[in-house]
Amino acid sequence: MSRKMVTIDGNEAAAYIAHKTNEVIAIYPITPSSPMGEQSDTWSALGQKNIWGTVPSVIEMQSEGGAAGAVHGALQTGALTTTFTASQGLLLMIPNMYKIAGELTATVFHVSARTIATHALSIFGDHSDVMATRATGWAMLASNSVQEVMDFALISQAATLQSRIPFLHFFDGFRTSHEVMKIEQLTMDDIKAMIDDELVFAHRKRGLNPNNPVLRGTAQNPDTFFQSREACNPFYEVLPGIVQETMDKFGKLTGRQYHLFDYEGHPEAERVIILMGSGAETVDETVKHMVSQGEKIGILKVRLYRPFSIEHFLNALPTSVKKIAVLDRTKEPGAIGEPLYQDIVTAFAEGTQEGSAPIVIGGRYGLSSKEFTPGMVKGVYDELLKDMPKNHFTIGIVDDVSHTSLDYDPVYTTTGENIFRGMFFGLGADGTVGANKNSIKIIGEETDNFAQGYFVYDSKKSGSMTISHLRFGNENIQSTYLIRHSNFVACHNFEFLKTVDILKYVVPGGTFLLNSPYSDEEVWEHLPRNVQKQILDKKVNIYNINALKVSLETGMGKRINTIMQTCFFAISGILPRDEAIAKIKYAIDKTYGKKGEEIVKKNYNAVDQTLANLNKVEHPNTVTGTEVSASLIPDHAPTFIKNVTSVMIAGLGDDLPVSAMPIDGTWPTDTTQWEKRNISTEIPVWNADICIQCNKCAFVCPHGVIRPKVYEEELLVNAPETFKSMKPKGREWESSEVYSLQVAPEDCTGCELCVEVCPVKDKTNVSRKALNMEFQPPLREAEKANWEFFLNLPEAKRDRVKQNTVKGSQILEPMFEFSGACSGCGETPYVKLASQLFGDRMLVANATGCSSIYGGNLPTTPWTKNLDGRGPSWSNSLFEDNAEFGLGFRLTVDKHREHALELAQGMQDEIGTELFDAIRDADQSDEPGIYEQRQRVDAMNAILEKSKKREAKQLLTISDNLTKKSVWIMGGDGWAYDIGFGGLDHVFASGKDVNILVLDTEVYSNTGGQASKATPIGAVAKFASSGKETGKKDLGMIAMSYSNVYVAKVAMGANDAQTVKAFMEAEAYPGVSIIIAYSQCIAHGINMTKGMDQHKLAVDSGHWPLFRYNPLSQEQGKNPLSLDSKAPTIHIKDYIYRENRFKMLTKTMPERAQMLLEKADRQAKEQYDYYQKLAKLEPVVTEN
């Protein structure tokens, strides 16, 4: 039987089998498992059938809890059903998992194992999630490689049907789920051969059916529950045997024979490592290498972790073993040891005679995808050589606190010369990763070589660096760790040479490909000194191409992917040059063919032109370049920034020891200022001569990089030469004051929203605005000095500013700056606005999603402090609980305020009745009121400090709550409309004084564009690939139905004044307030510089009616609803067809697009009409 070799990642391998062996798939997106659900959805949308000839139904649910419920229901009614998840998602499924196992129901959940959030969230891989399900009664099967993922997906599916025990099939998140590998694809015949239809019929027959009624899910009592629980035992007893038989059957079919425990290594090994997951591949590779050097060592790979078969385990181990290290990729604080270690110890205790068991030590490795290398593996084997090896160790970090860590040789390698290793440093979105995936496919599928690709991404969403790690060779590749010694290194962005030591990865005599803006003759002199030195020392061959020039000349715009890919094939020698070029062109056909012939031609042309422009650089043998400073952190930075953050910024966080880390996940705010990224080649430049000081530029700036200030003119004495100022406009300012608008040149992402929104045009040349984009490099140094000077100018006093205006709000200091959000992000301007208006007394509960990533992803975070040290205090709990989390903040503030007043009342004698009354009755509805209250509380605190009373000490710890605090609950539409809606609804009903900001991008942005209930009709999204059938849920209307919730719908690009008004009213409202904010997003497929135009069109078309619903108006006898936008003035197509999310449907399903368009237009108009009628209703007057 001939099987196809495919180059796919672990997620695709699992989804491939799952889709072919199930009828119902219920999922919810979560990194890193989302692609499995997306691919299943794709295949079903394309009509691909399972082995029984029907297309599986795929449904996206509102949460993993919901997905598990739907899965449970589908299973209970007899459908073959599966799901995919990870991390918190798996935790949300646990209650149903107990049920499914308790009911002996056959199913497989495919899990890309990911870290569970503890002191911090991590999207990366370890076993903390799967280990949390150990007690559910599920069988657990671990895959270590992409091939195993496909194989074990099928083995678990076959075994679950036979055993009736549900299976959790897991593999390492990212390292396996996202690693692209060349593997042998199982055929439909293979799958059919493994799945016994009779077992499928039996599964169906057990389903609930009114034709054969039964009852499941009873409530049992002490009399029978226990016995019932024990009734399942025989099923677990036979399961290991069933799995082994299934593996044997699979082995006969495919030639790949697996065992419950697979031993590899020396037949008389004395030292053995036991583990499961991708790390086992690295251990295996290291064992082969060390055994070849005469070491008596081995590895035992645990496949079936639950049920744990002591018999199979002991039989698999050589009897010669004296010492064992058990490696767990998880941490259980307080436990005797980690789970696998405990199991192994117990297995020896139960399965061997006393005294005959080897020495067993346990250790932790690889948490959150921490690298696990051959050096570390050797470190563990070396430890086992010791008489008293360290138990409960860690490997891969430096633990200078509890001293758990083992030493290892970081430069130890195992990979021989026959594996080609290539590293590619690209700029996010320049196509480097895509091109490399393409190269792997070419090499993997068109040659006999084995191929592996793994991709490392940045923590920032804009201007980020990607590193592709590619391995090719004629033997199976087991290196599940990053490349550190590379034959070929490509730098796709010249600027990286100044910040990253790229050349350190090249082996002597290796090849370095550089994309530079310079000619072959010029390039050498522009290389930093360190780069030149390493090129000479290691005798590196350097090739140069000006890829941007080639891409612009061949009509490719700024996408250099095809060009750099061609360079790689042309000089790497992986394939004969002509053959490689032919294959690239073939790949271009496959990739772009469906997107249009002209793109194919352009790419072809780019390939040809690349070859004509790529040259080996002849260079002198002397180092002439300039030094590039290693650290850009200034001396006046806080110690923590210099010692810790700077190391992380430099990409050396792996070197930080445990002692450097905060113990409980508490990090300082105000840190993005230290990470100067210089990601934009253009920045806005202010023309003071025509500026009208509207401050709209600052208002829309997503990154807080353009700011106005008003200050005393005399302060300009020491101003840098190019610092600009003008007389301020507005009666609130004095004649002695001046106005400046300043840009942070190194923090700007170049989104151009400020230039777009600038309403002023030069009367003599309308293309010149008050802000214009200009090339950054020549401006950088001068503007850096200007920015420094600007920052040191005093902020205007908050009570002098008209906060309820766009202009005034922007004079306030932003306390949210330089986030890692996408360039042109539509969410962050709202977040920044809230921080300006309320930042110095703000508590923020942030739902997981984009806003928690750009708000809290290390190394640096954007929430800041003012000169007084006050600023937003921020936290992220989970995705699903954010409303409740924020409500908890409020409960604390209210309780502490109440208690503070109680205590203060009891101490009136000391505090003074007058001061106490003033504090208790303070009007804090505006800035002056808050300022005065702060003074009063300070005065009271000063008195309390002197007091010896116990109550005084008590009161001092909570007296800050007497000054108004502003509780904000922020998150995206995925949280508010879907997973967190239940909690949100409960908070609506609570009546507590919290402010909810929904940053509505109408799609799950952070996880890559899945449809949410906020997705509008007709929009294409993942899980709505035919355009969403139903309309957007009207969250505002739901909130209004409570009648005591303040509700506003805003779109700052359509009506900025209404936005500010809504924020002010929402915060002032003494109950629940919700603001639903239109947020343009990269997932809309728009020109992000025109983001604000889309706000306007959304409103003008009726899609996004602006309104404010203020219950206080009702108390004043007015209609609480103010409709702030006019009836639709444009057809909805004039809004939506400027966005790819809608437009692409016209290219795929034009008739359906037309049908949905008409429906959308009708709905928009009807919605507006409904709001209009509500807004015109006479207020209800209730007679007492």
Place this chain on the structure above:
Amino acid sequence: MKLSTKYMGMDLKNPLIVSASPLSRNIDTVKKLEDAGAPAVVMYSLFEEEIYHEDGELDHYLSHGSDSFAESLSYFPDHHDFSAGPDEYLNQIRQLKEAVDIPIIASLNGVSEGGWIEKAKMMEDAGADALELNVYHLPTDINESGTHVKQVHLDILSCVKEKVNIPVAVKLGHYFSALPAFARRMEEAGADALVMFNRFYQPDIDLKKLEVKSALHLSTSDEVLLPLRWIAVLCGQVDMSLAATSGVHTAEDVLKLTMAGADVTMMASALLKFGPEHITKILKDIETWMDENEYESLTQMRGSMSMKNVPDPGSFMRANYIKMLQDYQVTV
């Protein structure tokens, strides 16, 4: 029979062709046009920019921001075959050909000798009965000569003619010096018809926003006089078909243009304004007029008032201008 005409070798039941406009985007509308009496339809244009930019745009926005951040490696589902660039247009040709019996004339609009010209062949393969080439070129470069502008037209025409066997009409702008000579050269290069004239949309200035705005203004009958003159001038001097477009709104317009020498008269604005049934009305009005004035056929009148046939050819020349000025002075 008396309204029939021949256009680029095609026998048409009357000269009221529907000119390139959004009307042909909707198949039902085209059916209605056929029912109303339209003898042929020129489709909306496939723009060179559409071919180059739309595909590029689609690709750009599908991949924009992808492979940058570990959690969101893409933003759109990617499993559909896109009807990119010309696909949609070619499908429309096929569907129109299935839906109606009248000839479908595809329209290709562009200014360069790029790959877009190859789409002509695809249009032919998709079933187009003829092609209208719209070289929408506005020379704004101070260094570009009139000779070059004309050469661009001729080169594009030659390229297209090399690729297709169906008749090719060239739709012209009216900013040409020595138009008759240029018409002759077009004919020599293979043009089967000249369509006069393209209506260049005129940019306007928005005083409030200080922006250039472009608005589509429908034509009026007044505009018919420009093609009328040049058709009258060319009639008899060239053998290729002559089509009048711009300002054809009424039976009178059609009659005048036919007398000037137009083989067909194309309409869009009037149909956009009054709907497909407007064709029926005009045809009826033409017949009435012909009956009242005892004309047997349009052929009879075609070119009867061309420059060649009028007693005073000067009416179409400079003399007409002088006469007008004199008359004007007299009236004043």
